[in-house]
Amino acid sequence: MAILGYARVSTLDQHLTGQIEALTEAGATTIFKEKVSGARADRPQLTKLVASLKAGDVVLVTKLDRLGRSTRELLDLIERIGQAGAAFRSLGDPLWDTSSSQGRLLSTLLAAIAEFERDLIRERTSDGRRRAQAKGIKFGRKPKLSDYQRAEALKRRGAGETLAEIAKSYAVDVSMISRLR
Structure with missing residues (x-):
């Protein structure tokens, strides 16, 4: 010992x-x-x-x-x-x-008290999230590209422009352009 x-x-x-x-x-x-x-x-x-x-x-x-x-x-x-x-x-x-x-x-x-407190916090957080979503609040990051920019980037991809060129023009990563659907 x-x-x-x-x-x-x-x-x-x-x-x-x-x-x-x-x-x-x-x-x-x-x-x-x-x-x-x-x-x-x-x-x-x-x-x-x-x-x-x-x-x-x-x-x-x-x-x-x-x-x-x-x-x-x-x-x-x-x-x-x-x-x-x-x-x-x-x-x-x-x-x-x-x-x-x-x-x-x-x-x-x-x-036991700490676990009880953690459960209460989880419940309050979940309730708050549901209320916020019901009011139309969106969670997470704001999109880097607008709907218009995404549609435009897809058209440019369809026209044969490289992913790197499109990404550079919007100041985003190539992977973002490659994930657009």
Whole structure:
């Protein structure tokens, strides 16, 4: 069993020193360090930490926000840690200790709430989309070519003009002209 620490700061001019000291004092034998925004999905050191987990290991952070940028991401990471047979602890948030019954209960409750919230958001978004479509609002990108330009481009193709010439005259990609029907 190993205690693996994860320390992260958001910008290059911030320092990891305080987190590293706290994690070391709490018994972390290996500390994965990153200077990267929590908003970024690609955090290589966090990926290495999760990949290195073995049954019985403990992942340790100083505060919850060091691990995840959102409740959903945090819960997903804690679930992945649990699937590896490891536990999760946050020094600044004592209820977050998945090696205890209370910690597991808390993460289960929050996961259920996050799933419920996600379903509500999905329903509201879907309802809003349906209402907008009923009012005639179109979704997606605006067409680069008008109906007239599309008809004209088709005539030019039929007359033998090359796709590249037609595309250049409308400042669009050749593939757009080739897809016209």
